[in-house]
Amino acid sequence: MSSGKGGELIPSSSELDLDRPNIEDYLPSGSSIHEPLGKLRLCDLLDISPTLTEAAGAIVDDSFTQCFKSNPPEPWNWNVYLFPLWCCGVVIRYLILFPVRVIVLTVGWIIFLSCFIPVHLLLKGHDKLQKNMERALVELICSFFVASWTGVINYHGPRPSMRPKQVFVANHTSMIDFIILEQMSSFAVIMQKHPGWVGLLQSTILESVGCIWFNRTEAKDRETVTKKLREHSQGVDNNPLLIFPEGTCVNNQYSVMFKKGAFELGCTICPIAIKYNKIFVDAFWNSRKQSFTMHLLQLMTSWAVVCDVWYLEPQNLRPDETPIEFAERVRDIISVRAGLKKVPWDGYLKYSRPSPKHREQKQQSFAESVLRRLEEN
Amino acid sequence: MGNTSSMLTQYDIEEVQQHCNNAFSQQEIVSLYERFCQLDRNGGGFVSGEEFLSVPEFAVNPLSQRLLRMLDGLNFKEFVAFLSAFSPRATVQQKIEFIFKVYDSDGNGKVTFNDMLDVLHDLTGQFISEQQREQVLTKVLEEAGYNKESLLIMSDFVKILGSSGLKMEVEVPVD
Numbered sequence: 433m434s435s436g437k438g439g440e441l442i443p444s445s446s447e448l449d450l451d452r453p454n455i456e457d458y459l460p461s462g463s464s465i466h467e468p469l470g471k472l473r474l475c476d477l478l479d480i481s482p483t484l485t486e487a488a489g490a491i492v493d494d495s496f497t498q499c500f501k502s503n504p505p506e507p508w509n510w511n512v513y514l515f516p517l518w519c520c521g522v523v524i525r526y527l528i529l530f531p532v533r534v535i536v537l538t539v540g541w542i543i544f545l546s547c548f549i550p551v552h553l554l555l556k557g558h559d560k561l562q563k564n565m566e567r568a569l570v571e572l573i574c575s576f577f578v579a580s581w582t583g584v585i586n587y588h589g590p591r592p593s594m595r596p597k598q599v600f601v602a603n604h605t606s607m608i609d610f611i612i613l614e615q616m617s618s619f620a621v622i623m624q625k626h627p628g629w630v631g632l633l634q635s636t637i638l639e640s641v642g643c644i645w646f647n648r649t650e651a652k653d654r655e656t657v658t659k660k661l662r663e664h665s666q667g668v669d670n671n672p673l674l675i676f677p678e679g680t681c682v683n684n685q686y687s688v689m690f691k692k693g694a695f696e697l698g699c700t701i702c703p704i705a706i707k708y709n710k711i712f713v714d715a716f717w718n719s720r721k722q723s724f725t726m727h728l729l730q731l732m733t734s735w736a737v738v739c740d741v742w743y744l745e746p747q748n749l750r751p752d753e754t755p756i757e758f759a760e761r762v763r764d765i766i767s768v769r770a771g772l773k774k775v776p777w778d779g780y781l782k783y784s785r786p787s788p789k790h791r792e793q794k795q796q797s798f799a800e801s802v803l804r805r806l807e808e809n
Numbered sequence: 810m811g812n813t814s815s816m817l818t819q820y821d822i823e824e825v826q827q828h829c830n831n832a833f834s835q836q837e838i839v840s841l842y843e844r845f846c847q848l849d850r851n852g853g854g855f856v857s858g859e860e861f862l863s864v865p866e867f868a869v870n871p872l873s874q875r876l877l878r879m880l881d882g883l884n885f886k887e888f889v890a891f892l893s894a895f896s897p898r899a900t901v902q903q904k905i906e907f908i909f910k911v912y913d914s915d916g917n918g919k920v921t922f923n924d925m926l927d928v929l930h931d932l933t934g935q936f937i938s939e940q941q942r943e944q945v946l947t948k949v950l951e952e953a954g955y956n957k958e959s960l961l962i963m964s965d966f967v968k969i970l971g972s973s974g975l976k977m978e979v980e981v982p983v984d
Binding site for chain 1: 841844847848850861862863864865866867868869870871872873876880892895904907908911912925928929932933934935936937941945946948949950952953955966969970972973975976977978979980981982
């Protein structure tokens with residue numbers, strides 16, 4: 433299996449291998465290597481305690497599962513005085529705020545559709561005008577969405593400019609990340625194709641801003657998407673690409689490893705860090721627990737969605753850097769800014785098993801130490 | 810998820826504590842219960858092999874398949890008893906018993922040459938040939954006073970492993 437560090441990649445079916453730097457640097461592998469303590473004895477072979485300890489440690493607590501743990505807010509309604517207050521809060525949120533928000537959103541959709549459909553159908557010939565209008569309209573509907581959750585978003589840093597050969601990357605907590613960013617400036621985002629009404633939106637409206645779809649479950653999909661990405665980034669009049677290199681939603685306290693796809697396009701990378709304030713609502717979309725509709729409803733019945741968005745300094749690939757190192761460097765920048773803990777796992781491990789390469793490396797080091805000690809006679 | 814500790818009553822906690830011979834404190838048992846519920850995604854009351862393998866750190870462990878055979882279908886009480894060998898309060902005897910159980914896959918109280926060969930195979934993979942493995946194992950067995958046909962029992966394991974400082978502890982995170 434060829435490693436991903438530079439050089440030609442032999443397309444293998446296990447794409448997980450190609451995207452990761454050396455994971456052994458992070459995992460506690462030292463303990464499973466027996467210290468060369470002279471001659472090999474029976475107790476050395478039978479003593480499997482280091483390996484067992486690692487396994488038990490993983491069972492008791494592991495950094496990967498922590499990344500996808502929803503953090504429910506602490507219940508504070510536990511005494512006689514606070515409980516009625518909390519009840520009032522519930523009444524206000526569900527019976528006053530929620531209907532108002534639904535109305536705002538409906539009005540927004542009506543305005544949007546009544547402008548978008550004519551523009552889309554009638555301005556077919558006037559490409560530039562059509563594009564600009566559609567972009568403005570998408571920004572508008574995103575603002576309506578944000579208003580429907582009473583979104584309080586603090587943008588820091590210079591607003592992104594429309595330049596070719598520029599790709600934006602951000603950490604990923606929920607699909608609303610896209611809406612929050614799109615509200616400020618038009619992006620073409622790379623997203624997983626979803627079923628249901630979201631998929632419908634994806635194939636109609638979002639197509640107009642140049643969004644690209646992929647399908648995690650299709651193996652060949654990766655090559656097609658990489659090609660599309662490259663084409664789009666070279667184009668002059670396209671919206672800048674927005675990529676979430678983690679590949680999956682993470683709970684806004686950790687960051688998983690970045691896929692290197694975005695970092696090999698030969699473009700400038702503009703990192704964006706997004707941090708949600710958990711006091712108001714936990715914006716993490718736990719796609720294993722909730723559908724997107726439920727997630728939106730949860731947001732619309734909370735007090736507010738408060739978050740900070742930082743547009744960070746654009747980065748370029750350094751001459752001595754591989755794309756994977758570049759990806760990790762950008763991940764570092766984003767994690768520091770957004771206060772996220774870095775874990776050495778690939779987000780796609782949510783959907784599939786780790787590659788056998790890691791187990792084989794452990795086996796290899798143990799085997800080598802056994803053979804080495806055998807020679808010490 | 811924030812309600813899980815209230816689903817575990819004081820009586821339950823004491824029962825589990827007794828079952829694992831006080832290997833864990835009550836707070837640790839509550840933490841383990843949260844962890845158990847986190848792993849048991851479909852809420853079936855036990856953690857299936859698939860659910861354990863979804864923890865990547867566990868899945869890359871060379872002995873994961875062997876441990877899965879011991880872990881599959883355990884309810885929470887048995888889960889805690891399984892982990893009790895890794896508590897700092899567990900005795901060396903208990904730890905050696907656990908290791909013995911890992912080797913003794915058919916549970917008849919005797920570890921054969923093939924059992925030991927299987928575990929060695931798990932640990933070394935394809936990086937040592939089958940022949941070399943047999944050679945190495947035979948050699949160290951003979952040096953320790955056994956041979957290929959020996960059937961090792963618990964007391965043999967205690968003799969072999971008892972003197973080497975056995976370090977087998979995990980810390981249960983308690984918030």
